[in-house]
Amino acid sequence: MSTPTGTPPSHRGPLRRLADFLDDRTGYRSIVHEALYERVPGGARWRYVWGSTLVFAFMTQVITGLFLWASYSASAQTAWESVHYIQHDMAGGWLLRGIHHVMAQAMVVLLALHLLQVVIDGAYRAPREVNFWLGLVLMLIVLGMALTGYLLPWDQKGYWATRVATNLAGLVPLVGPALQQLVVGGPDYGHHTLTRFFALHAGFLPATLVLMLVVHLALFRRHGLHAKQPPAGPDAMFWPDQVLKDAVAMLAVMAVVLGVILVPALRTMAAGGTVDWGHVGAELGAPADPSQPYAAARPEWYFLFLFQFLKVFEGWGATGEFVGAIVVPGVIMAVMFLMPIVGRWNLGHRFNVAFTFALLAGVGLLTGLALHEDYYALWVDRGSLADAERLFAETGGDERKIAAALGGDRARIAAMEKRLRTLEKVRNSEAFLAAVRQARIDAARASELALRPERIPPAGALELVRQDPATQGPRLFAQHCGSCHAHVDPASPDAATILAKSSAANLHGFGTAAWMTGLLDPNQVAGPAYFGNTAHADGDMVGFVQGDLQDAEAWTPADTQAVIAAMASESGLGVAAPDVVARGRELVASDERCGSCHRFRDNGTELGTACDLTGWGSREWLAGIIADPTHERFYGASNDRMPSFGKAADGGAPQLTSEQIGMLADWLRGEWYRKGGGAHR
Amino acid sequence: MHPETSPPVSPEAPRRGFLAKALALGCGGLATLAPLGAGVWAILDPLRRTSGAAAFRPVTDLAAVPADGVPRRFAVVADRVDAWTGFAAEPVGAVYLRREPGSDTVQALSATCPHAGCFVEMNATGTCFRCPCHNSAFTFDGGIVEPSPSPRPMDGLECRVAEGGAVEVKWENFYTGIAAKVARP
Numbered sequence: 001m002s003t004p005t006g007t008p009p010s011h012r013g014p015l016r017r018l019a020d021f022l023d024d025r026t027g028y029r030s031i032v033h034e035a036l037y038e039r040v041p042g043g044a045r046w047r048y049v050w051g052s053t054l055v056f057a058f059m060t061q062v063i064t065g066l067f068l069w070a071s072y073s074a075s076a077q078t079a080w081e082s083v084h085y086i087q088h089d090m091a092g093g094w095l096l097r098g099i100h101h102v103m104a105q106a107m108v109v110l111l112a113l114h115l116l117q118v119v120i121d122g123a124y125r126a127p128r129e130v131n132f133w134l135g136l137v138l139m140l141i142v143l144g145m146a147l148t149g150y151l152l153p154w155d156q157k158g159y160w161a162t163r164v165a166t167n168l169a170g171l172v173p174l175v176g177p178a179l180q181q182l183v184v185g186g187p188d189y190g191h192h193t194l195t196r197f198f199a200l201h202a203g204f205l206p207a208t209l210v211l212m213l214v215v216h217l218a219l220f221r222r223h224g225l226h227a228k229q230p231p232a233g234p235d236a237m238f239w240p241d242q243v244l245k246d247a248v249a250m251l252a253v254m255a256v257v258l259g260v261i262l263v264p265a266l267r268t269m270a271a272g273g274t275v276d277w278g279h280v281g282a283e284l285g286a287p288a289d290p291s292q293p294y295a296a297a298r299p300e301w302y303f304l305f306l307f308q309f310l311k312v313f314e315g316w317g318a319t320g321e322f323v324g325a326i327v328v329p330g331v332i333m334a335v336m337f338l339m340p341i342v343g344r345w346n347l348g349h350r351f352n353v354a355f356t357f358a359l360l361a362g363v364g365l366l367t368g369l370a371l372h373e374d375y376y377a378l379w380v381d382r383g384s385l386a387d388a389e390r391l392f393a394e395t396g397g398d399e400r401k402i403a404a405a406l407g408g409d410r411a412r413i414a415a416m417e418k419r420l421r422t423l424e425k426v427r428n429s430e431a432f433l434a435a436v437r438q439a440r441i442d443a444a445r446a447s448e449l450a451l452r453p454e455r456i457p458p459a460g461a462l463e464l465v466r467q468d469p470a471t472q473g474p475r476l477f478a479q480h481c482g483s484c485h486a487h488v489d490p491a492s493p494d495a496a497t498i499l500a501k502s503s504a505a506n507l508h509g510f511g512t513a514a515w516m517t518g519l520l521d522p523n524q525v526a527g528p529a530y531f532g533n534t535a536h537a538d539g540d541m542v543g544f545v546q547g548d549l550q551d552a553e554a555w556t557p558a559d560t561q562a563v564i565a566a567m568a569s570e571s572g573l574g575v576a577a578p579d580v581v582a583r584g585r586e587l588v589a590s591d592e593r594c595g596s597c598h599r600f601r602d603n604g605t606e607l608g609t610a611c612d613l614t615g616w617g618s619r620e621w622l623a624g625i626i627a628d629p630t631h632e633r634f635y636g637a638s639n640d641r642m643p644s645f646g647k648a649a650d651g652g653a654p655q656l657t658s659e660q661i662g663m664l665a666d667w668l669r670g671e672w673y674r675k676g677g678g679a680h681r
Numbered sequence: 682m683h684p685e686t687s688p689p690v691s692p693e694a695p696r697r698g699f700l701a702k703a704l705a706l707g708c709g710g711l712a713t714l715a716p717l718g719a720g721v722w723a724i725l726d727p728l729r730r731t732s733g734a735a736a737f738r739p740v741t742d743l744a745a746v747p748a749d750g751v752p753r754r755f756a757v758v759a760d761r762v763d764a765w766t767g768f769a770a771e772p773v774g775a776v777y778l779r780r781e782p783g784s785d786t787v788q789a790l791s792a793t794c795p796h797a798g799c800f801v802e803m804n805a806t807g808t809c810f811r812c813p814c815h816n817s818a819f820t821f822d823g824g825i826v827e828p829s830p831s832p833r834p835m836d837g838l839e840c841r842v843a844e845g846g847a848v849e850v851k852w853e854n855f856y857t858g859i860a861a862k863v864a865r866p
Contacts, residue, residue: 060716067720078765085765091729092722099716240701247708254712454760455767 036239038221042231044241047121050114051220052246053253057107058209060254061145064100065202072152074198075191077460079154080287084450084461088278098261098281104146106257108302111139112360119339119356122349123226129340131219134212136336141209148201150300154194156439159288160297162197163189168325171318189290278447286442287462295435298374305366308373332359376429385426388419445471448675467659473667476660480645481507487668490518490529499528504642506530510668511571511617516564522546535640540597540610563587563594571617573669588613599633607632622665626656731866735853737839740776743846746787751807752777752821754792757852775800776838776850777810779821789840789850790823796831798857810835832860 012020023029040048071090073082086093115135118124124132151162170180185192236242265275299307306325313320335355342348382389395401397420406412442465449464450456457463465471477487486502488495489509499506506529509515518524525545526532536542549555566584568574576584588594589603597610612633615621624631627646630639645656656664666672740755747753756772775792794801799814809826810819818826823835839851854865 056712059713063713063716063720067724070724071726081765086723089765090723090726092719093726096716096719096723099719103716240698240705244701244705244708247705247712250712251708254715258715450765454769455762456765458766458768 036237036243038225038238040225040236040238040242041227042229043233043236044245045228045232046245046249047117047228048225048242049246049249050110050117053249054107054110054114055213055217056246056250057103057110057253058142058213060103061100061107062206064096064103065206067096068100069202072198074152074194076154076194076288077458079152079194080284081450081456081461083153083155083284084447087281087284088447088451094277094279094281095261099257101282102257102260104149105300105302106253107142108146110253111142115139116356116360118226119352121226121228122343122352124340124352125343125349126340128219128223128226131216131223132340133337134216134219136333138209138212138216140333141205141212145201145205145209146300146302148197148205151197152194152201153284154288155285155443156288156292156294157283157285157297159189159290160294161299162193164297164299168321171322171326189288284443284447285439286446287460287465289462289465294439295431296439298370301367304370305363308366308370373425374429374432377426377433378429380422380426382426385419385423388416388423391416392420392423442471449673451675452673467663468672469663469666470672472660472663473672476656476664477507477667480656481664484641486529502528503533504640505534507668511568511573511622513564513568513574513576516567520545520549520560520564522550535638539638559583559587567613567616570613570615571621571669573617608636611635617669619662619665619669619671622668623658623661626661626664627654627658732854735851735864737841737849737851739843739847740778740789740850741848743780743785743787743842743848746778746780746848748780748782748784750779750781750821752779752790752803752810757850759852774852774854776852777801777835778840778848778850785842787840787842787848788822789838791836791838791853791855793836793854793857794831795833795836795855795857795862796829801835832858833862836862 068086071082071086071093073079083097086097088094090096118132118135147162147165151158166180166184169183170176172179181187183193183196185196261281265277265280268275298304306329309328310321310324313324316323339352339355343352391402391405395405402416402420403413406416445468446461446465449468450461474487477485481487484502484504486498486504486506487508488498488506490499490506519530522545524530526537526542531537531539531542549560562580562584564584565574565576565580566582566588569576569581569584585600588598589600590596591603591605594600594613595603595605597605599605599607599610599612599614601614611625623646625634628644629635629642630637630644635642643655646654646658646661648654736759738757738759740757745753745755754775754777757774757776758770759773761768761771761773777790777792779788779790780786792801793799794812794814794817796812796815796817799812801810801812801817801819803809804811804818809821810823811817812831815830817829817831819829819831819835820826823837825831825834836853836855838853841849843849856863856865
């Protein structure tokens with residue numbers, strides 16, 4: 001068929017003559033013929049498409065991967081940065097990365113379908129045993145590429161998932177620790193972890209895969225297609241009958257992949273919103289930070305079953321992890337490798353099919369369980385657990401106290417224990433969901449910082465995040481200040497609950513006119529938002545606000561307003577008419593008013609009785625009081641419990657560095673980089 | 682060539698076969714277009730990039746440029762963005778500054794050779810510029826010394842002396858190897 005007949009050479013068109021020339025020199029026609037004209041016994045079928053879709057998925061990964069490679073930089077200071085650049089700066093980068101990311105997941109699904117089809121059809125039986133084994137190895141390589149690819153963006157998600165995976169590799173008997181160190185590229189995670197994972201992901205693994213795939217396909221051709229019996233119709237040719245079905249399936253796979261990427265964006269557009277294409281496609285978390293816990297750490301969904309499986313062995317210690325992560329998966333792989341041999345017997349084949357289905361069911365069940373645990377709080381009404389919550393708060397979860405509280409009624413105790421377990425699950429789930437929310441906030445903030453006009457410093461994006469008041473302020477506050485101080489908008493619905501638990505002033509809006517207005521309000525000054533829960537609750541300031549300040553003749557409302565304006569002007573967080581501010585400053589300085597206790601600028605009042613109000617609420621003032629409230633400028637000897645965070649105890653280091661104190665001050669003042677500028681708070 | 686594998690094509694096949702072939706190629710091509718298109722789109726991204734508008738940058742003080750007609754080399758310092766990394770106040774290139782005796786006017790020449798972009802240096806005897814790559818030679822005011830492979834004289838840069846004596850140069854890069862002096866975007 002490949003030899004043109006009938007037409008003399010001189011009458012053939014130039015294209016035909018070029019083709020003849022090439023065929024004469026290369027014999028390409030017979031190669032193409034060989035490749036395309038494969039007999040498909042019983043005709044083309046949809047069930048045969050899975051292998052081809054897998055080859056297509058792999059080709060997609062090679063194409064997108066090579067293009068991504070052209071822009072990716074594997075080092076701890078540039079991996080996240082270059083991926084962020086691909087995602088947010090490069091034209092079409094989001095689409096390229098999105099396809100690579102989603103197709104990787106599609107590939108895992110296609111692998112499962114291909115395996116399922118082969119096992120159900122018994123296509124592993126003689127003479128195809130070796131090819132089945134090759135297929136299993138190919139599957140492991142694909143999973144290996146998924147695992148290594150997850151780390152490459154060097155974000156929190158990939159970083160922590162990889163730490164877990166490599167630590168599990170360390171459990172392998174004898175060679176484990178050495179294996180782990182080799183993969184990680186040293187005792188710690190860093191540049192060489194990335195270069196090695198990248199070399200594995202884009203070099204060793206795909207090269208091995210291609211070699212194996214060539215043999216896999218060659219053997220497939222040698223054995224011919226394993227036809228499903230009984231045949232559906234007369235034999236057909238691979239080209240074009242089966243190829244057409246394969247191509248339609250490939251197109252469908254690509255349509256699904258594009259759908260996953262584009263549907264959220266299209267929805268936004270349909271709702272009239274504008275789409276930030278940098279946030280379409282694959283997610284990118286905050287830059288990897290070994291010093292920052294990441295409670296949202298989960299492996300990619302197709303490894304979630306392993307993650308959940310390890311929980312079965314909770315309480316077994318290292319043995320449990322060894323069994324769960326290495327022994328059981330190892331046994332499962334061994335059974336799968338034995339399938340062609342077991343399958344020689346009819347009963348064996350049934351066992352194989354049953355085993356595969358059981359395996360998939362188990363994987364599905366574990367994945368479902370993992371998701372159920374994580375998202376439990378979404379479908380449980382916490383209000384219905386109010387009684388359990390109350391009881392838990394009263395008893396601290398102590399079993400005997402719970403029993404006593406329920407009057408020793410066994411049925412009630414059992415029911416309550418069940419409800420307490422539910423409550424714990426809800427709490428764990430809420431913590432996870434909160435961590436996911438926080439991870440999104442941190443990721444968005446890191447991205448906002450990376451897109452500043454100054455871009456990322458040479459030290460990397462982590463440096464930006466670590467010096468960002470908006471990111472670090474809340475963390476530092478929660479760790480060092482939050483056990484006493486509240487930081488809650490007084491107008492928020494849960495303000496009262498939070499304030500009741502605090503034992504020092506609410507620092508939300510500290511330095512603003514609103515904050516100062518509350519301080520000078522007789523109904524608030526001794527409340528929980530100000531001095532109420534402190535040693536100063538019956539101090540001079542409270543006495544002044546509730547006494548002298550209420551004398552409308554001595555202190556007109558205009559005077560109070562002027563003082564508020566002057567103080568907000570000291571912090572730089574308030575704007576008022578200059579004459580009002582000037583009047584306020586006079587009042588603050590006057591030794592018959594505030595100045596009788598407070599130093600203000602050069603009013604000459606001795607320090608030591610009350611805070612120096614010069615520059616009150618400014619960055620410098622805040623940094624000063626955080627560093628050392630016992631300084632005579634601040635509370636001096638009357639300081640109530642507040643540690644001197646910037647002062648080193650004998651020979652030690654201070655609790656907070658001056659950089660950290662500065663970030664806390666900036667955060668309290670609402671001063672941090674915002675896209676397009678923006679006002680305070 | 683393969684008489685033994687005569688395909689069992691049914692009689693109505695040719696037309697249906699053509700449609701199936703076209704559809705198969707169409708579907709496969711369309712599916713492959715997505716990754717290929719996204720890749721080409723992204724790899725062409727550098728074409729959108731510019732190095733930013735040329736701006737005057739302080740290079741040195743007038744006092745540091747002796748009025749003896751001999752060029753001196755100075756680094757041009759500027760903020761620079763390399764893809765995602767921002768560098769503050771980094772040396773981005775070099776210029777030769779020269780002042781005639783008794784003059785307050787400074788002439789600035791880019792140190793980049795207009796021939797192939799090498800770094801032009803002074804010749805061994807200090808009598809003219811010489812490029813170490815292909816021996817392009819230039820007079821102190823940038824003119825070509827024949828024979829020279831360079832298609833044009835050294836690239837002059839706009840230069841001004843600000844109040845207070847700061848010498849500022851309008852830093853630009855030009856395409857090399859052509860007779861016309863054309864600034865890069």
